[in-house]
Amino acid sequence: MGIKVAKFGGSSLADAAQFRKVRAIVEADPARRYVIPSAPGKRDKHDHKITDLLYKCHELAQEKRPFGEVFALVKKRYLTICSELGLSLDLIPDLTEIEARIGAGASADYTASRGEFLNGKILAAYLGFTFLDAATLIFFDAEGRFDAEKTQRVLSRELARYPRAVIPGFYGSTPEGHVRTFSRGGSDITGAIVARGINATLYENWTDVPGFLMADPRIVKNPKPIREITYRELRELAYMGASVLHEEAIFPVREAKIPINIKNTNDPDAPGTLIVNDNGNLQTRGSITGIAGLKGFTIIAVEKTLMHSELGFGRKLLSVIEAHGISFEHMPSGIATISLVIADSQLNSKLDKVLVDIDRVCEPDSIEVFHDIALITTVGLGMAYTPGIAAKLFTALAQGGINVRMIDQGSSEINIIVGIENKDFEEAMRRIYYAFVPQTTEPEC
Ligand code: ASP
Numbered sequence: 377m378g379i380k381v382a383k384f385g386g387s388s389l390a391d392a393a394q395f396r397k398v399r400a401i402v403e404a405d406p407a408r409r410y411v412i413p414s415a416p417g418k419r420d421k422h423d424h425k426i427t428d429l430l431y432k433c434h435e436l437a438q439e440k441r442p443f444g445e446v447f448a449l450v451k452k453r454y455l456t457i458c459s460e461l462g463l464s465l466d467l468i469p470d471l472t473e474i475e476a477r478i479g480a481g482a483s484a485d486y487t488a489s490r491g492e493f494l495n496g497k498i499l500a501a502y503l504g505f506t507f508l509d510a511a512t513l514i515f516f517d518a519e520g521r522f523d524a525e526k527t528q529r530v531l532s533r534e535l536a537r538y539p540r541a542v543i544p545g546f547y548g549s550t551p552e553g554h555v556r557t558f559s560r561g562g563s564d565i566t567g568a569i570v571a572r573g574i575n576a577t578l579y580e581n582w583t584d585v586p587g588f589l590m591a592d593p594r595i596v597k598n599p600k601p602i603r604e605i606t607y608r609e610l611r612e613l614a615y616m617g618a619s620v621l622h623e624e625a626i627f628p629v630r631e632a633k634i635p636i637n638i639k640n641t642n643d644p645d646a647p648g649t650l651i652v653n654d655n656g657n658l659q660t661r662g663s664i665t666g667i668a669g670l671k672g673f674t675i676i677a678v679e680k681t682l683m684h685s686e687l688g689f690g691r692k693l694l695s696v697i698e699a700h701g702i703s704f705e706h707m708p709s710g711i712a713t714i715s716l717v718i719a720d721s722q723l724n725s726k727l728d729k730v731l732v733d734i735d736r737v738c739e740p741d742s743i744e745v746f747h748d749i750a751l752i753t754t755v756g757l758g759m760a761y762t763p764g765i766a767a768k769l770f771t772a773l774a775q776g777g778i779n780v781r782m783i784d785q786g787s788s789e790i791n792i793i794v795g796i797e798n799k800d801f802e803e804a805m806r807r808i809y810y811a812f813v814p815q816t817t818e819p820e821c
Contacts (some may be wrong), residue, residue, distance in 0.1 A: 377406070377407050378576070378577025378578065379407060379410070379574055379575070379576045379577060380407040380408045380410075380576060380577065380580055381409075381411075381412065381567055381570050381571040381574065381576045381578075381579050381580065382401070382410070382412070382580040383412040383413075383414075383563060383580065383581050383582065384411065384413050384414065384499075385414050385417065385581075385584065386414040386415055386416055386417025386426070387417040387418065387583070387584040387641075388414075388582050388583065388584065388641035389413050389414065389415075389416055389417070389499065390416045390417045390418060390419045391416070391453075391456075391460075392456070392457050392461050394641065395457060395461055395498070395499070396461075397642065397644070398499070398641060399503060400644075401582065401644050403503075404644070407577070407578075409539060409540050409574075410540070410541055410542075410543065410570055410574060411503065411505065411542045412545045412567040412570060413492060413496050413544060413563070414491075414492060414545050414546065414563040415430075415492050415495050416457070416495060424449065426453060426491040426495075427491045427546075429447075429449055429450050430450060430487050430488050430490060430491050431484060431488055432446050433447050433450070433478050433487060434482070434483075434487040437478050437481065437482075437487075438481075443479075447478070450471075450491075451471050454467055454471070454494050454495075455471075458498060463498065463501050463502060465497065465501040467494060467497065467498070470493075470497070471494075474490045474494075483554065483555070485547065485554070485557045486555040488546070488547075488557055489510075489546060489547035489555045489557050491546075492510070492544035492545050492547060492563060493544050493547075496509075496510075496543065496544030500542035503542065504540075505541050505542045506541040506542070507541070508534065508541045508543050509544070510544045510548055510566060511547065511548060511549040511553075512530075512534070513527065513534055513535075513548070513570075513573075514527050514531075514548025514549070514569060515527045515530070515548050515550075515551075516548055516551075516556045517550075518551050520550070520556060522548075522558075522565075524569075524628070527548070527569060528573055531570065531574065532574065532575075535570070535573060535574045544563075544566075545562065545563025545565075545567060546563045547562075547566075548566075558622075559622075561622040562624075564581060564621050564622035564624075564625035565622055565624050565625045567579060567581060567625065568626070568627070568628040569628050571628070571632075572628040572631070572632045572634065575632065575634075576634055577634070578634065579629050579634050580636075580637045580639055581620075581636055581638050582640070582641045583638060583640065583641065584640065584641060585620060586601040586640050586646055587601035587603075587620070587638045587639075587640070587647075587648040588602045588605060588610070588618070588638055588649040588651075588666070589601055589618075590664075590665070590667065590809065590813065591666065591809045592617075592668065595802050595805045595806065596805060596806055596809045600813060601646075601649055602649050602665055602666055603647060603650065604649070604650045604651075605650070605666070606651070606653065606654045606757055607630045607652070607653060607654060608654050608790060609665045609755050609790065610626065610651055611626070612668075612753055612755045612790060612791050613665075613666050613667075613668040613753070613755050614668075615668075615753075616668035616753045617669065618666065618668035620649075621636070621638065621651075630653070635650055635651060635652045635653070637649070637650050637651075638651070654757070663756060663762070663765075663812055664754050664755065664756035664758075664765065664812045665757065666755050667752060667753070667754050667755070667808055667809055669750060669751055669753060669801060669804075669805060670719075670750065670751055671748075671750040671798045671801050672719060672721065672749075672750070672798070673705065673717055673718065673719055673720060673749040673750065673751055673795065674718050674720055674727070674745060674746065675715050675716070675718075675746040675749055675781065675795060676715065676716045676718065676730070676731070676734070676743065676744075677713055677714075677744040678713065678714050678715070678716070678734060678743050679712055679740055679744075680712060680739070680741050681712055681741055682712070683712050683713070683714070684711050684712070689714075689738065690707075692738050693714060693734065693737075693738050696733045696737050696738070697718070699733070700729065702718060702726065703718075704716045704717060705717045705718065705751070706751075706784045706793065708784050712741075715782060717749070717795060727745070731745070746781055748797055748798040748799070749781060749782070749795045749796070749797065749798065750795070750797065750798045750800070750804075751782075751793055752793070752796065752801070752805060753791045753792070753793045754769055754791060754792050754793075754794075754808055754812075755791040756790070757790055759789055759791075759792070766785075769792060769794075769808055769811065772807040772808055772811035773794070773796070773804055773807055773808070776800075776804065776807040778796055778800045778803065778804050778807065779796065779797065780795070781795045781797070782794065782795030783795075
């Protein structure tokens with residue numbers, strides 16, 4: 377039997393009722409041997425995440441202001457979970473020590489990591505699993521970078537000694553023995569590292585959504601979950617803002633060819649989304665996998681006759697934006713034009729100076745600037761093998777009266793990116809979605 381590593385997010389462990397669901401899930405499959413918890417999340421939309429409260433405690437302590445009231449909320453949440461689950465676990469000594477250390481100036485990383493630490497202790501007691509402190513298994517180097525080699529060595533040795541264990545997410549330790557956290561949402565990374573460390577057959581990431589959705593549910597009503605997606609497709613969608621999983625969680629498992637299954641703790645029988653390696657058979661899927669997009673780009677279109685035969689023109693153009701510390705997203709080009717698509721956050725207030733420099737260095741015939749551009753990427757590995765995808769996409773946009781300002785399709789044909797005006801963004805997303813996922817009833821756009 378293979379080994380599954382199951383990571384549960386904050387909302388999956390927000391209160392005792394959620395803990396009960398988690399235990400039922402773990403017990404339903406004996407392959408679920410290593411469990412990674414986040415800190416308790418929000419119970420409803422007005423609630424606080426424990427991690428946020430802990431950061432607040434740290435901030436107040438640093439300013440020498442009282443943090444006891446905020447810490448009391450943290451304390452109450454854990455003690456309530458313990459008592460509602462009927463656990464005899466005594467967390468008071470840990471809570472007292474943590475409060476004292478925060479008061480004595482403990483670091484933000486230490487303080488925030490206690491959310492996962494305490495939740496891990498509770499979950500281990502509730503499941504009857506061994507509790508293993510992530511500080512003894514996950515390591516960072518002296519510069520604060522994740523130390524994959526040492527972690528892998530220690531993890532594979534230690535986990536072999538414990539057939540079933542709970543390892544808190546989000547943190548590890550430095551060579552000096554200090555606690556260090558990953559960036560926010562980092563329990564996903566811990567889960568991936570553990571899955572790799574034990575050479576799991578599957579990394580399950582349990583959350584509160586049905587999986588990775590085909591489109592942003594704030595824009596498209598009830599988009600379908602994606603049943604199966606490759607790492608490459610996921611990267612394309614995540615790059616344009618779609619997210620369920622911490623970006624860095626992909627690397628450890630992808631390298632080890634371990635699939636990830638995004639699952640819903642509140643609907644455990646639903647298949648969720650399976651993230652797999654780029655295998656050949658997906659190319660026959662014949663449709664798109666998902667859509668994502670972002671607003672807030674500027675296009676700088678540079679035109680010069682005979683540009684295509686001028687040696688070094690592209691290099692000169694790019695050297696200008698490089699000199700201003702700006703990176704570009706896309707660079708579609710024609711015989712006499714090159715367009716640079718740049719995020720507004722990169723450009724800031726530098727646009728005027730950049731234009732002056734392009735004019736001086738490249739001596740173009742003209743430079744045009746288009747503001748308020750949004751990009752939408754339509755992703756699907758099967759697109760390259762299916763005629764008519766682009767026709768369908770552009771027909772849908774044309775029917776909505778949406779003007780396409782830019783088109784970019786990488787040679788791998790994994791996606792088609794269109795640049796449109798910000799104001800058309802939501803409508804364009806819906807038009808594309810409904811072109812590929814026909815509705816039985818008229819969508820409420
Ligand atoms: N608790 C941490 C956070 O809120 C890490 C995590 O949940 O993955 O960012």
